[in-house]
Amino acid sequence: MRVGVITFPGSLDDRDALRAIRLAGGDAVSLWHGDHDLHGVDAIVLPGGFSYGDYLRCGAIAAHSPIMSDVVDAANKGMPVLGICNGFQVLVEAHLLAGGLIRNDHGTFVRRDQKLRVENVDTPWTSGYTQGQEITIPLKNGEGGFIADDETLRQLEGDGLVAFRYLNVNPNGSLNDIAGLRNARGNVVGLMPHPEHAVEPGFGPDTPAAMSSGTDGLAMFQSVLRATVLS
Amino acid sequence: MTDHIPDTVENAAATPDKDQPYHLLGLKPDEYQQIGDILGRRPTSGELAMYSVMWSEHCSYKSSKVHLRQFGQKVSPEMTKHLMVGMGENAGVVDIGEGWAVTFKIESHNHPSYIEPFQGAATGVGGIVRDIISMGARPVAVMDALRFGAIDHPDTSRVVNGVVSGISFYGNCLGLPNIGGETWFDSVYQANPLVNALAVGALRHEDLHLANAKGVGNLVVLFGARTGGDGIGGASILASDTFAEGGPTKRPAVQVGDPFAEKVLIECCLELFAGGCVEGIQDLGAAGISCATSELASNGDGGMHITLDNVLLRDPTLTAEEILMSESQERMMAVIRPDKLDAFLAVTTKWDVEASVLGEVTDSGRLVIEWKGKTIVDVDPRTVAIDGPVYNRPMAYPAWLDALQADSPAKFARATDGAELKSQFLTVLGSPNEADTDWITNQYDYYVMGNTALHTPDGAGMIRIDEESGLGVALATDANGRYCQLDPYVGAQLALVESYRNVASSGATPLAVSDCLNFGSPENPEVMWQFARAVEGLADGCMELGIPVTGGNVSFYNQTGDVPIHPTPVVAVLGSIDNVARRLPSGWQDEGENLYLLGVTGDELGGSAWAGAVHDHLGGVPPHVDFTAEKELAGLLGAAAHEGIVTCAVDLGTGGFIRAVADGVLRFGVGARVWIDEIVSRDGVDTTAALFSETQARALVSVAREDDVKFRGLCDGRNVPVLRVGVTDRRSGELEVQGLFSIELEQLRSVHRGTLPAQFGPVVGG
Numbered sequence: 001m002r003v004g005v006i007t008f009p010g011s012l013d014d015r016d017a018l019r020a021i022r023l024a025g026g027d028a029v030s031l032w033h034g035d036h037d038l039h040g041v042d043a044i045v046l047p048g049g050f051s052y053g054d055y056l057r058c059g060a061i062a063a064h065s066p067i068m069s070d071v072v073d074a075a076n077k078g079m080p081v082l083g084i085c086n087g088f089q090v091l092v093e094a095h096l097l098a099g100g101l102i103r104n105d106h107g108t109f110v111r112r113d114q115k116l117r118v119e120n121v122d123t124p125w126t127s128g129y130t131q132g133q134e135i136t137i138p139l140k141n142g143e144g145g146f147i148a149d150d151e152t153l154r155q156l157e158g159d160g161l162v163a164f165r166y167l168n169v170n171p172n173g174s175l176n177d178i179a180g181l182r183n184a185r186g187n188v189v190g191l192m193p194h195p196e197h198a199v200e201p202g203f204g205p206d207t208p209a210a211m212s213s214g215t216d217g218l219a220m221f222q223s224v225l226r227a228t229v230l231s
Numbered sequence: 232m233t234d235h236i237p238d239t240v241e242n243a244a245a246t247p248d249k250d251q252p253y254h255l256l257g258l259k260p261d262e263y264q265q266i267g268d269i270l271g272r273r274p275t276s277g278e279l280a281m282y283s284v285m286w287s288e289h290c291s292y293k294s295s296k297v298h299l300r301q302f303g304q305k306v307s308p309e310m311t312k313h314l315m316v317g318m319g320e321n322a323g324v325v326d327i328g329e330g331w332a333v334t335f336k337i338e339s340h341n342h343p344s345y346i347e348p349f350q351g352a353a354t355g356v357g358g359i360v361r362d363i364i365s366m367g368a369r370p371v372a373v374m375d376a377l378r379f380g381a382i383d384h385p386d387t388s389r390v391v392n393g394v395v396s397g398i399s400f401y402g403n404c405l406g407l408p409n410i411g412g413e414t415w416f417d418s419v420y421q422a423n424p425l426v427n428a429l430a431v432g433a434l435r436h437e438d439l440h441l442a443n444a445k446g447v448g449n450l451v452v453l454f455g456a457r458t459g460g461d462g463i464g465g466a467s468i469l470a471s472d473t474f475a476e477g478g479p480t481k482r483p484a485v486q487v488g489d490p491f492a493e494k495v496l497i498e499c500c501l502e503l504f505a506g507g508c509v510e511g512i513q514d515l516g517a518a519g520i521s522c523a524t525s526e527l528a529s530n531g532d533g534g535m536h537i538t539l540d541n542v543l544l545r546d547p548t549l550t551a552e553e554i555l556m557s558e559s560q561e562r563m564m565a566v567i568r569p570d571k572l573d574a575f576l577a578v579t580t581k582w583d584v585e586a587s588v589l590g591e592v593t594d595s596g597r598l599v600i601e602w603k604g605k606t607i608v609d610v611d612p613r614t615v616a617i618d619g620p621v622y623n624r625p626m627a628y629p630a631w632l633d634a635l636q637a638d639s640p641a642k643f644a645r646a647t648d649g650a651e652l653k654s655q656f657l658t659v660l661g662s663p664n665e666a667d668t669d670w671i672t673n674q675y676d677y678y679v680m681g682n683t684a685l686h687t688p689d690g691a692g693m694i695r696i697d698e699e700s701g702l703g704v705a706l707a708t709d710a711n712g713r714y715c716q717l718d719p720y721v722g723a724q725l726a727l728v729e730s731y732r733n734v735a736s737s738g739a740t741p742l743a744v745s746d747c748l749n750f751g752s753p754e755n756p757e758v759m760w761q762f763a764r765a766v767e768g769l770a771d772g773c774m775e776l777g778i779p780v781t782g783g784n785v786s787f788y789n790q791t792g793d794v795p796i797h798p799t800p801v802v803a804v805l806g807s808i809d810n811v812a813r814r815l816p817s818g819w820q821d822e823g824e825n826l827y828l829l830g831v832t833g834d835e836l837g838g839s840a841w842a843g844a845v846h847d848h849l850g851g852v853p854p855h856v857d858f859t860a861e862k863e864l865a866g867l868l869g870a871a872a873h874e875g876i877v878t879c880a881v882d883l884g885t886g887g888f889i890r891a892v893a894d895g896v897l898r899f900g901v902g903a904r905v906w907i908d909e910i911v912s913r914d915g916v917d918t919t920a921a922l923f924s925e926t927q928a929r930a931l932v933s934v935a936r937e938d939d940v941k942f943r944g945l946c947d948g949r950n951v952p953v954l955r956v957g958v959t960d961r962r963s964g965e966l967e968v969q970g971l972f973s974i975e976l977e978q979l980r981s982v983h984r985g986t987l988p989a990q991f992g993p994v995v996g997g
Binding site: 049200 | 583
């Protein structure tokens with residue numbers, strides 16, 4: 001099972017995403033933004049960071065980098081694609097996911113261990129969770145406030161396209177506490193928090209059991225490996 | 232400016248009496264004279280620009296050099312055992328085993344951070360990170376030591392918000408975990424905040440790169456961001472001058488940072504190193520091209536020929552002098568073999584990094600710079616970069632010091648009942664310097680890279696270096712300006728042992744030191760005395776502990792008007808640990824563990840948090856330093872961590888025993904019951920001292936019951952005094968000091984966490 005991680009100039013969590021795929025048991029493949037080559041991967045992760053310095057708007061320039069036309073094609077044919085944080089912003093800018101992401105309502109960058117509820121397990125990235133499962137993974141962003149017009153929001157909710165919702169604390173003013181979305185087909189998922197930072201005991205969020213022991217993000221990468229085997 | 236006619240060497244020789252504005256560039260008349268003597272003629276305007284900026288205090292260390300030599304002289308074989316590169320390079324390099332080395336350095340960006348807090352702090356991070364890349368290392372973490380004015384002063388919020396968001400913006404965008412640091416508030420820093428940024432990088436032994444220009448005919452390449460008009464004269468004007476009231480605004484002299492350009496530059500450099508494309512490399516920081524060319528040439532074959540017209544400019548109207556002085560960020564200079572140029576440019580092109588060949592290495596012994604076909608600089612580079620002026624400045628024992636030391640906090644009546652002690656405890660815990668800094672640290676990413684094993688609020692930050700073996704490094708920074716004001720010699724040593732103890736408390740073995748020495752004006756004899764004493768104390772202390780100073784930075788002229796800051800020598804200690812899985816956090820997580828106090832307690836409250844927070848007092852003498860006890864304690868903590876028989880270790884520092892207990896309960900929200908009667912009876916101190924004394928060489932540890940016997944045996948065997956002082960209690964939800972007071976953890980937390988948000992705004996998520 002080959003899962004690709006695209007490195008854009010300014011990607012930061014690309015190595016973390018590659019590690020997460022390896023820890024989940026997959027073959028992690030580095031992909032380069034300037035190539036038109038997906039190297040035969042079965043799924044793609046767009047990692048966190050500040051691609052192209054987030055000039056213009058977060059993710060806006062990356063959405064037009066050469067490899068993204070291949071990603072859009074592959075996504076439209078059903079390949080699983082996950083966008084994390086900046087990757088989510090890129091997917092939104094590429095119109096693979098709905099809505100927009102704006103500056104946090106409180107105006108500052110925030111890093112915290114964030115509780116989420118998994119709202120939709122009918123995707124290749126969330127099938128390893130149970131419906132309504134509560135998970136804690138790190139969140140770290142300056143521009144994570146999810147917005148959409150009323151009609152889009154109604155549609156997202158009505159069609160069950162909200163994949164993750166913030167619990168207890170809404171850290172950035174996102175509408176309807178939306179932390180992550182899926183597309184109608186379900187193969188494309190994006191979220192602001194970082195599952196790849198909660199995959200290895202000793203380096204994840206604290207849990208009541210032990211410090212830094214949280215691995216709630218691992219299931220996201222295991223899900224896709226299972227899904228690509230089945231498909 | 233396009234019609235600016237550059238001053239050529241020929242012209243300088245022909246017009247010896249031309250008036251030159253050397254004083255506006257920070258040079259003294261005798262320094263200007265000295266340049267003329269070196270050259271045998273007046274300098275050209277380009278040469279004057281170079282000398283002025285390279286001979287500034289910031290670049291030349293002219294007032295500190297004679298003292299800093301001690302760091303090189305007071306060295307034992309034990310200290311150099313792990314040292315691959317010592318002082319003098321961009322950053323020291325320490326062997327941590329398994330073929331790995333780490334390089335680390337702490338540097339100041341104080342003056343720019345007052346003028347323009349956001350950009351000043353951001354570029355401070357950028358500059359120190361480029362020092363790390365220059366050694367061939369991948370940067371793996373940053374930390375910062377910050378000093379601000381009084382927390383409730385109307386201007387403090389501006390500076391705090393700017394500095395913290397600048398560090399957050401730049402560090403987060405680089406993808407470097409921010410794993411720790413410290414923050415103090417004191418009115419002595421009101422118009423002169425301190426922003427000291429630390430970076431650490433990791434490299435394989437064979438990847439070490441040094442800043443020198445060797446190999447005649449090798450090419451000198453400038454790459455990264457284009458050169459613009461920012462920061463011109465920043466080094467000489469900003470870092471060597473004080474902020475006189477009513478002077479002209481200095482805003483244009485602050486550089487502007489672009490972390491995206493730096494991130495791309497990091498990846499580009501690492502790929503260049505991996506491809507063997509680079510012979511020597513130097514980052515461009517203070518003094519820009521002047522510094523990089525003269526230092527590379529001085530450290531190599533001695534000569535370099537540069538065509539300045541080849542510098543890629545952001546602003547084509549820049550004059551030659553401005554190009555030489557520009558401090559535009561995110562630039563590097565490499566020395567490469569001509570046959571590697573194509574490979575070099577292939578990598579820079581891949582990363583969309585611009586590069587231009589400026590010239591080549593020569594063996595002429597001269598740094599020659601051409602501009603529009605004329606020679607505008609022709610100097611011996613060593614006279615610019617190395618053999619600058621050296622001052623043995625006058626020193627004077629401060630007239631006020633005896634009276635300050637005589638004013639001991641012993642004059643204050645000691646509390647006798649539990650209610651008063653509880654109130655004092657909460658006052659200390661909520662005081663600005665002891666309060667939780669999560670308002671700041673929640674704006675920093677410590678997760679990125681996935682190797683962070685410890686981070687704020689743990690006493691040390693820890694990073695895994697080798698993902699297979701778990702080999703890692705721990706880092707802590709400390710400085711206590713209050714102690715240093717009372718006694719700079721002892722105060723500097725206290726910063727050292729505190730940082731050393733923080734690293735040892737994480738389970739790591741301390742190996743090396745980097746320091747950032749922040750002081751007032753060296754032209755003030757009392758400040759110079761403080762500086763000399765602090766350096767001596769630090770050098771002697773490092774000798775005692777057997778760990779070397781590998782590099783650092785001096786920042787003078789930290790004062791407003793005539794009032795200097797408290798001497799603030801920030802000491803960073805780096806340690807290594809075989810496997811980060813054995814790390815010790817600064818708090819306990821489990822029920823029913825025994826709490827032990829290691830070390831003995833004296834009545835040492837001079838300069839303490841208790842004296843400051845409860846009595847608004849600074850006087851007396853600081854705690855004494857016992858290096859033997861520190862080494863024994865560190866040895867014990869390392870052994871206990873290695874054998875897995877302690878579950879946490881909290882260093883005792885400011886705020887004393889009770890502050891350490893508070894840290895321990897708040898880290899994971901697990902309560903405790905502690906008692907101090909045995910401290911009182913064994914050590915002959917009163918209750919106040921048992922709770923608040925800042926006696927050094929102490930730590931609080933938690934031990935699971937099954938390891939109790941083993942642990943006590945270890946303490947006996949290693950001669951470390953130990954007392955059982957409490958038990959952890961998950962169910963009570965409180966901290967109880969037996970017979971004196973108890974307090975709910977929720978209340979404790981709100982006192983500890985409330986101070987910064989009350990001034991600067993809420994913490995996201997509460």
